[in-house]
Amino acid sequence: AQSVTQLGSHVSVSEGALVLLRCNYSSSVPPYLFWYVQYPNQGLQLLLKYTSAATLVKGINGFEAEFKKSETSFHLTKPSAHMSDAAEYFCAVSVNDMRFGAGTRLTVKP
Amino acid sequence: NAGVTQTPKFRVLKTGQSMTLLCAQDMNHEYMYWYRQDPGMGLRLIHYSVGEGTTAKGEVPDGYNVSRLKKQNFLLGLESAAPSQTSVYFCASRRGQGAYEQYFGPGTRLTVT
Numbered sequence: 001a002q003s004v005t006q007l008g009s010h011v012s013v014s015e016g017a018l019v020l021l022r023c024n025y026s027s028s029v030p031p032y033l034f035w036y037v038q039y040p041n042q043g044l045q046l047l048l049k050y051t052s053a054a055t056l057v058k059g060i061n062g063f064e065a066e067f068k069k070s071e072t073s074f075h076l077t078k079p080s081a082h083m084s085d086a087a088e089y090f091c092a093v094s095v096n097d098m099r100f101g102a103g104t105r106l107t108v109k110p
Numbered sequence: 111n112a113g114v115t116q117t118p119k120f121r122v123l124k125t126g127q128s129m130t131l132l133c134a135q136d137m138n139h140e141y142m143y144w145y146r147q148d149p150g151m152g153l154r155l156i157h158y159s160v161g162e163g164t165t166a167k168g169e170v171p172d173g174y175n176v177s178r179l180k181k182q183n184f185l186l187g188l189e190s191a192a193p194s195q196t197s198v199y200f201c202a203s204r205r206g207q208g209a210y211e212q213y214f215g216p217g218t219r220l221t222v223t
Contacts, residue, residue: 043214102152
């Protein structure tokens with residue numbers, strides 16, 4: 001069975017700083033990986049997904065993630081944080097069913 | 111396309127009352143899901159459906175029932191609400207498994223007093 005672990009339930013960065021949200025997965029077969037964002041009082045929206053075409057995946061709002069098989073990781077990054085990036089971020093892994101991580105709440109300080 | 115819609119957006123119930131949450135999608139997706147989201151616990155799968163007329167239990171199915179009589183609709187029922195069912199409920203749909211992403215509705219905030 002597949003699973004995903006998000007390291008750090010809360011991450012705080014200053015505006016303009018690098019954003020790094022960590023996700024490690026466990027899967028016995030090559031997985032598909034996803035990052036979702038949830039803004040307050042809204043549903044989840046897809047940021048990006050890895051489907052084995054390229055290991056570096058670019059998503060919306062300047063986010064990207066790199067699939068590293070040797071590290072079983074799919075960390076989400078953004079070079080420069082913006083106040084509007086404050087939200088909760090979920091990593092998910094899919095072989096057949098989709099399994100979500102517990103989420104990381106990102107705070108951006110002015 | 112409206113995507114995934116949920117009705118109602120908010121509801122307050124008294125313990126023991128019943129209600130039905132409606133999820134509708136206009137993307138012709140086969141798969142539909144009901145999750146609950148509680149602080150610090152992420153998303154937990156309640157029930158899901160892999161096609162019209164089919165339903166299956168997820169991680170936390172107790173106290174809930176579902177029906178998928180039409181492909182575009184997925185109903186979540188609470189027969190006798192309990193305070194432990196106070197939560198935000200999200201519906202999602204998906205075209206297929208594997209590489210396909212889930213599309214989420216805006217959520218229903220339910221309070222049981």
